[in-house]
Amino acid sequence: MQxxxxxxxxxxxxxxxxxxxxxxxxxxxxxxxxxKAIAEDVVQESLxxxxxxxxxxxxxxxAKQWLLTIVRRENARYFERKRLETVDIDNLTASQAAxxxxxxxxxxxDMRQAIYELDDDYREPLVLQVLMGYSTNEIAEQMELKxxxxxTRLHRARAKLKEQMxxx
Amino acid sequence: xxxxxxxxxxxADPSFDGGAGHLTECAACQSYRAEMQALDQTISRAxxxxxxxxxxxxxxxxxxxxxxxxxxxxxxxxRSWSSPTWSPQIWLATAATVVVAALLGVRLIGTxxxxxxxxxxxxxxxxxxxxxxxxxDVAVTDERLRSVVPADVAEVxxxxxxxxxxxxxxxxxxxxxHLVIQGERGPITILxxxxxxxxxxxxxxxxxxxxxxxxxxxxSIAIIGEKEEALEKFEQQILKTVMWTT
Numbered sequence: 001m002q003x004x005x006x007x008x009x010x011x012x013x014x015x016x017x018x019x020x021x022x023x024x025x026x027x028x029x030x031x032x033x034x035x036k037a038i039a040e041d042v043v044q045e046s047l048x049x050x051x052x053x054x055x056x057x058x059x060x061x062x063a064k065q066w067l068l069t070i071v072r073r074e075n076a077r078y079f080e081r082k083r084l085e086t087v088d089i090d091n092l093t094a095s096q097a098a099x100x101x102x103x104x105x106x107x108x109x110d111m112r113q114a115i116y117e118l119d120d121d122y123r124e125p126l127v128l129q130v131l132m133g134y135s136t137n138e139i140a141e142q143m144e145l146k147x148x149x150x151x152t153r154l155h156r157a158r159a160k161l162k163e164q165m166x167x168x
Numbered sequence: 169x170x171x172x173x174x175x176x177x178x179x180a181d182p183s184f185d186g187g188a189g190h191l192t193e194c195a196a197c198q199s200y201r202a203e204m205q206a207l208d209q210t211i212s213r214a215x216x217x218x219x220x221x222x223x224x225x226x227x228x229x230x231x232x233x234x235x236x237x238x239x240x241x242x243x244x245x246x247r248s249w250s251s252p253t254w255s256p257q258i259w260l261a262t263a264a265t266v267v268v269a270a271l272l273g274v275r276l277i278g279t280x281x282x283x284x285x286x287x288x289x290x291x292x293x294x295x296x297x298x299x300x301x302x303x304x305d306v307a308v309t310d311e312r313l314r315s316v317v318p319a320d321v322a323e324v325x326x327x328x329x330x331x332x333x334x335x336x337x338x339x340x341x342x343x344x345x346h347l348v349i350q351g352e353r354g355p356i357t358i359l360x361x362x363x364x365x366x367x368x369x370x371x372x373x374x375x376x377x378x379x380x381x382x383x384x385x386x387x388s389i390a391i392i393g394e395k396e397e398a399l400e401k402f403e404q405q406i407l408k409t410v411m412w413t414t
Contacts, residue, residue, distance in 0.1 A: 007230040014227075023219045030217055044225045049375065051227045073295055077376065111214035129181065130208060131215045136181065144292070151180040158179045162207055 014054055017063050018047060024064065024132055025071050031127045032075045034116055046074045069142065114164035122157035125150050171197055182208045286340055286364060290390050291374050293339060294357060300333045300348050301355040308334045317345045320413055322360050328409040340364065353397040358406060362387035362414045385412050
């Protein structure tokens with residue numbers, strides 16, 4: 001009876017985190033992998049990992065960062081397993097192309113393509129800052145970088161996007 | 169703060185609220201700030217993809233979870249900060265860093281994370297270099313191997329296996345030769361740690377990997393492979409073909 005109650009509480013805790021952070025997990029996975037179908041796979045695997053490891057999360061305030069760390073690792077594992085090659089922007093699969101054609105808005109389409117073409121090193125900190133609301137300190141911890149390196153990458157990412165958008 | 173410093177700061181974070189003194193006097197930077205904030209709004213909208221409905225995977229019962237699985241993900245350290253601090257000194261230092269990096273083309277990459285144990289750090293390191301674990305039949309050159317494993321650190325014989333990756337890495341503050349050989353089930357990582365003395369072997373367990381840190385003389389060697397890999401055979405082979413020269 002006692003263990004059943006504990007199991008129920010564990011599941012409720014898990015569902016609560018998933019309810020709050022599922023969207024962030026998916027968007028992070030989508031921009032890391034640049035592929036909607038892969039993002040869904042990565043999120044599924046991440047949820048399973050998170051469920052199995054839930055007891056290692058001791059601070060609720062770290063839940064978002066903990067889940068995004070799992071997504072980051074699952075994405076890396078996915079690409080290890082699949083040995084995917086570099087994506088050619090002119091030769092995308094339907095699932096990759098779907099990421100770029102999300103809404104019929106020319107400016108957003110252009111921006112999405114510019115973000116898509118950014119190097120991973122620049123795209124990831126930008127997603128963490130703009131979409132996830134991470135501070136540069138938090139990005140540095142997530143990406144295992146120094147804060148100066150994060151600021152450099154963010155500065156360069158925006159400079160590249162600005163230049164790219166000016167060309168459109 | 170001058171225009172260059174302010175613009176570096178605002179481009180790294182358009183919500184940057186420092187440099188008020190400069191901003192009130194500089195119309196060009198006011199305009200630049202507005203431009204970067206508008207750019208960020210577009211970035212934010214572009215990044216906000218529609219999210220498909222949640223498909224919850226089938227979750228195992230709690231009673232089915234093993235202790236090993238429960239420990240699979242290393243718990244995050246408690247954050248040591250509460251909010252970002254943007255003092256003028258930090259921004260000046262940052263701006264200087266960015267400018268120098270831009271001029272020199274230097275990528276500033278470091279390892280700011282502290283790990284609770286050597287095993288934690290090794291597993292985190294492997295996560296950080298997934299590209300090392302390629303299945304390939306192309307061996308690193310002798311020159312590359314010599315540069316990563318200096319003669320005054322260790323001697324590695326080629327019959328250790330097909331060495332397909334060699335990189336000098338920092339583990340626990342020391343330069344460590346990081347090698348990968350091809351096993352039967354996938355790549356096998358070998359970390360030569362002449363400065364990490366251990367009393368006894370330590371197991372390494374990750375989500376899809378198994379390994380061990382073996383005490384060898386005054387140092388140790390970490391050997392990590394896929395869970396399905398029969399590592400014992402490779403452990404013997406590695407111990408026979410690596411010799412400390414320190």
